[in-house]
Amino acid sequence: MMEQLDSITIKPHKFKQSDIYATLKNLNAYNDVYKNAGAVHGCALCHNTEIISFKEDVGRHNAVDAIAGEMWINDIDGEGKLFYTTGRLTSEMVIKVAQMGVPTLLSRSGITHMGLQIARDMGVTLFSRAKGKHFLVYNGAENIEFDVQLPDKFEVANTKQVQQK
Numbered sequence: 001m002m003e004q005l006d007s008i009t010i011k012p013h014k015f016k017q018s019d020i021y022a023t024l025k026n027l028n029a030y031n032d033v034y035k036n037a038g039a040v041h042g043c044a045l046c047h048n049t050e051i052i053s054f055k056e057d058v059g060r061h062n063a064v065d066a067i068a069g070e071m072w073i074n075d076i077d078g079e080g081k082l083f084y085t086t087g088r089l090t091s092e093m094v095i096k097v098a099q100m101g102v103p104t105l106l107s108r109s110g111i112t113h114m115g116l117q118i119a120r121d122m123g124v125t126l127f128s129r130a131k132g133k134h135f136l137v138y139n140g141a142e143n144i145e146f147d148v149q150l151p152d153k154f155e156v157a158n159t160k161q162v163q164q165k
Contacts, residue, residue, distance in 0.1 A: 005095065010123040013080045013103045016145045020082075020106070021133050022049040027084060030054040043067055044084040045076070045102070052076070060087030064096050071100055078102035089115040089128055089138075098122045104143070106130050111138055 023046050030051065031042045041060035045053045045067050053070050057063040064085065071078065078101030085093060085107045091114040097105045098118075105119070106127040116138050119126040125140025137144060 005098065005118075005122065008098050008101075008122065010098055010101065010103045011079055012123060012125070012140065012143050013082075014143050014145060015082065015104060015125075017148045019049050020127070020130070020135060020144075021148065023051075023082065023084070023106075024130055024132065024135075026051055027054075031056065031086075042084075042086045045071065045078075046082040046084060047080065052081070060085060061092065061096075063087075064093065068096065068100050082106055084130075085109075088112060089119075089126060091115050091118045094118045094122065094124055094126070098124055104140070106135070 026049055027044060030044065040056045040058050041063050042054060042056045043060070043063035044051050053067050055063045055066040057066065070076070081102045082104040083097045083100070083102045083106065085105070086109060087093060087107065088109045089105060089107050089111040091112065094105060094115045095118060103123070104125040108131050109128065111126065111128045116126065119139045125143045126138040127135045128138060129136045133150070
């Protein structure tokens with residue numbers, strides 16, 4: 001499996017900080033099942049600040065796979081897109097998004113060490129703990145244009161990069 005990943009090339013895409021905030025705000029209109037019943041994961045494929053597709057499922061991988069299938073059926077290219085998930089950023093999640101050709105992965109949840117390693121190896125820009133006007137950048141900070149002035153206490157959280165060991 002890992003050998004097959006070597007053939008995947010991810011073209012980096014630059015995002016504005018303000019567009020990430022706008023996308024997170026737009027995502028608030030979704031998650032209907034979660035709002036009514038809880039216990040489901042949501043995933044979205046986004047272009048700029050527009051939500052192209054949103055899926056919910058009890059399994060985070062099912063929601064990802066539903067969007068991957070929709071991209072395949074409708075011949076949607078992942079280049080320049082952003083993938084959002086409510087689930088953890090595991091190695092499997094990063095691999096699936098890379099296979100879809102999506103350069104940026106954003107989650108409201110946390111990240112695993114293996115997910116971070118694979119994102120670094122594949123060149124996937126990785127955000128976690130994204131909600132409101134907060135996110136952590138774990139990989140690809142050079143692909144973000146920080147165009148929003150935040151109070152000093154928030155600035156460190158938005159620009160801190162995890163050091164590679």
